[in-house]
Amino acid sequence: MPRVRSRSPTRAASRASPGDSPSTLTFPSDHCDKLEIAGLLHDLGKLRVPDQILDKPGRLDENERLTMKCHSFETQQILRNIKGFEEIGAWAAHHHEEPGGGGYPFGLDAAQLPLEARILRVADIFQAMLQHRPYRPGLGREGVREFMLGLRDQGRIDARIGAVLLAHLDEMIALALLDDGGSGAPRGHVARAGVASPQADARVQS
DSSP, X not given: OOOOOOOSHHHHHTOOOSSOBTTBOOOOHHXXXXXXXXXXXXXXXXXXXXXHHXXXXXXXXXXXXXXXXXXXXXXXXXXXXXXXXXHHXXXXXXXXXXXXXXXXXXXXXXXXXXXXXXXXXHHHHHHHHHSOXXXXXXXXXXXXXXXHHHHHHTTSSOHHHHHHHHHTXXXXXXXXXXXXXXXXXXXXXXXXXXXXXXXXXXXXXX
């Protein structure tokens, strides 16, 4: 199976190879295309979240957190009825689900999450933590590395996918910043996703 050209952190994390190893995953190239689309659309549901919540510089209150958490479900609702997007919509909607079942919106665990959704989660968190947000600065190389290791150790991301990301860390950082025009700045509401950094504030996953 040919190696798929890496054009984004999501695609690069799912690069195809002749077989699995600690630094690669076997992944059909056509699924890479669909996964990249899911990565572009995963926060579509935030179009239904008020701007004052998306742009709030401080901590979200309980009602605001609940509203923010609805965005994954809203993404699925938007995409589910588009012919050919059945898998894409499901992968996109599951990017805040955790292997241990502690995520949202459905509380799925590792056995219920397809590989594509688990890849999207890792890539989404990684890129989000590099980006500057209204409520925190982006992390540098070592900061994001330690953050991802912490999530792995807590069982909040797929350990094997995390290992692939960290094995190609410098390449992944370059791709993530390239997607943001090289500045690490957010690209708008639909790009705002990831896990809030405990080093920066106590905001919920957004």
